[in-house]
Amino acid sequence: MIYLNEKSINEIGIDWEKMIDIIEEAVKCLDTGEFAQPIKPYLRYRDLKNRIIAMPAFIGGPFDTAGIKWIASFPDNIKKGIPRAHSVVILNKADTGEPVGIINTALLSILRTASVSGLMIRYFDNVRPLKHINLGIIGWGPIGQYHFKMCTHRFGDKISKIFLYDLRKIDKSAIDSPYKDKIIVANSWEEAYGDADVFMTCTVSKAPYIDRPPKKASLQLNVSLRDYKTSIYPHVKESIIVDNWEEICREKTDVEMMHMEKGLQKEDTKSIIDVVVNHCMKNYTDDTPIMFNPMGMAVFDIALGVYYIKEATRKNIGHQLE
Numbered sequence: 001m002i003y004l005n006e007k008s009i010n011e012i013g014i015d016w017e018k019m020i021d022i023i024e025e026a027v028k029c030l031d032t033g034e035f036a037q038p039i040k041p042y043l044r045y046r047d048l049k050n051r052i053i054a055m056p057a058f059i060g061g062p063f064d065t066a067g068i069k070w071i072a073s074f075p076d077n078i079k080k081g082i083p084r085a086h087s088v089v090i091l092n093k094a095d096t097g098e099p100v101g102i103i104n105t106a107l108l109s110i111l112r113t114a115s116v117s118g119l120m121i122r123y124f125d126n127v128r129p130l131k132h133i134n135l136g137i138i139g140w141g142p143i144g145q146y147h148f149k150m151c152t153h154r155f156g157d158k159i160s161k162i163f164l165y166d167l168r169k170i171d172k173s174a175i176d177s178p179y180k181d182k183i184i185v186a187n188s189w190e191e192a193y194g195d196a197d198v199f200m201t202c203t204v205s206k207a208p209y210i211d212r213p214p215k216k217a218s219l220q221l222n223v224s225l226r227d228y229k230t231s232i233y234p235h236v237k238e239s240i241i242v243d244n245w246e247e248i249c250r251e252k253t254d255v256e257m258m259h260m261e262k263g264l265q266k267e268d269t270k271s272i273i274d275v276v277v278n279h280c281m282k283n284y285t286d287d288t289p290i291m292f293n294p295m296g297m298a299v300f301d302i303a304l305g306v307y308y309i310k311e312a313t314r315k316n317i318g319h320q321l322e
Contacts (some may be wrong), residue, residue, distance in 0.1 A: 003319040004312055006105035012311045016153045019115040019304060020122060025061060026303040027119070027276040034060030035299050039246060049206070050074045057298035058094060062072035067091040067292075067302045071109055075204045083109060084141065084204065085109065089305045101309040102321070108308065110142050112300050114150040116243070117221050120275065120292045121198060124219045127281045132160045137195025138189050140166035143223060144202035151180045152196065163192035201227040208254060214289040222293045225253040233262045236291040239284050240269045255293050 029035050036058040043052040052128075055069040071087040078084055087109045091101040113287055124130075135151050137144050144166070152159065159179060164170050165186040172185050186192040193210065200221040201210075211229040214220050214236065222228060225248070240255070242248045245266040248255045258264040274280040284290060312318040 001099050001321045002101045002309060003321050004101070004106055004308060004317070006107045006313060008318045009103075009105060009107050009111075009308060011317050012308060012315060014111065014149075016115070016118060016150050019111060019307070020118040022303050023112075023115045023119045023300055024122075024276055025062060026299055027272055029059050029061040029063070029303075031273045031277045032061070032158060036066075037244075037297065037299055039108055040298065042251065044062065045269035047076075050076075055296070055301065057302050059299040059302050060094070063303050063306045064094045065091050065302055065306050066094050066097070067298075067305060069109065069298055069301045071106070073204075076142070089301055091302065091305050091309060101305065103308060105303050106142070108304060109296075109301060110146050110303050111293070113143055113223060113296065114146045116272075116294050117147060117200065117223060117292075117305065118150050118154060119221065119272075120221065120241075121151070122177055123275050123279075123281055124198075124290065127279075128217060128286070130155065131158050133158055133197040134161045134163065134190040134195050134197045135159060136163045136165075136199040137202060138165050138200070138227070138228065139194055139202035139204070139224065140164055140168070140170050141202065141204075141298050142252070144200070147223070148175075148177070161195075163196060165189050165192040194255075199226075203227060206211050208257070214291075216287040216289060218289045220289055220291040222254060222291060224252060225255075225293060225295065228254045228291075230254075230257050230261045233258050233264070237262070237264070237268065239288045239290045240264065241272065241280075241290065241292045242269050242274060243272045243294040243297050245269060245271070247297070248293055253293065253295065 040053050040055045052072040058066040069089045073085050085106040087106040089103040092099050162183045163186045170185045198219045201224045203224045205227050208229045210227050211231050249259050270280045
């Protein structure tokens with residue numbers, strides 16, 4: 001059994017196009033039924049804003065692996081100088097259940113999250129070719145920073161402006177990027193949001209606050225799931241996409257609030273399978289903002305974990321355990 005940590009992942013390297021391809025292939029396994037993924041339970045105790053989530057799954061196809069992600073999210077950790085999220089993934093052989101790998105780092109989860117967003121951007125770009133684009137990112141923790149890295153890799157010189165906003169001051173001089181001159185550190189979420197062609201929420205917001213209509217023809221990546229007020233529903237009701245309805249319509253997400261307050265139903269939405277397999281984005285009118293809401297699917301963590309375990313074995317990286 002091989003053991004990997006954050007150092008191992010960085011030593012193997014981050015290939016955004018490869019990781020987006022892996023997520024795309026995993027979606028095709030969802031379409032063919034080559035997966036098993038029970039609803040993930042949330043463990044809460046004492047301070048109920050904290051949670052530890054169990055995410056078991058099997059994914060077939062080229063991955064043919066089962067496993068579980070055990071991820072803790074404690075928002076106040078940042079006040080203690082430690083990361084908000086801690087994550088361990090265990091991978092098992094599909095046919096025998098033997099454990100073959102442990103990946104002990106939240107970086108894998110961060111990369112999965114940004115790669116799923118990258119897949120949505122890929123299909124959005126296919127139907128609405130992006131050029132001279134403005135990016136908007138709210139939240140400058142690890143999720144926001146890796147979305148920035150993914151987007152700058154994906155678009156490069158096609159980017160006109162990158163609006164960044166966080167409740168804590170962002171030090172632009174500390175950002176290592178060849179696109180630093182395109183960065184605008186916004187003074188408000190409104191400034192980051194208003195003119196963004198691709199907008200990402202990467203916060204740990206306790207309550208929704210975005211109450212303005214999104215820019216026409218934009219892609220809204222609702223990564224953190226609890227930032228939009230239901231008042232924006234009329235502007236996105238025809239173009240809401242989810243990764244999995246049963247997962248996301250709970251835990252006080254924006255989708256659940258739209259369901260409870262505005263009557264949003266599963267049949268009113270499209271899924272990530274509809275995007276990849278059925279090419280649903282081409283059916284939206286050109287000026288319609290598209291809103292993607294990803295609760296996070298364990299099959300994607302397992303698929304990405306398989307990739308890193310194989311690369312570690314090939315490159316002789318990591319530690320072998322008995």
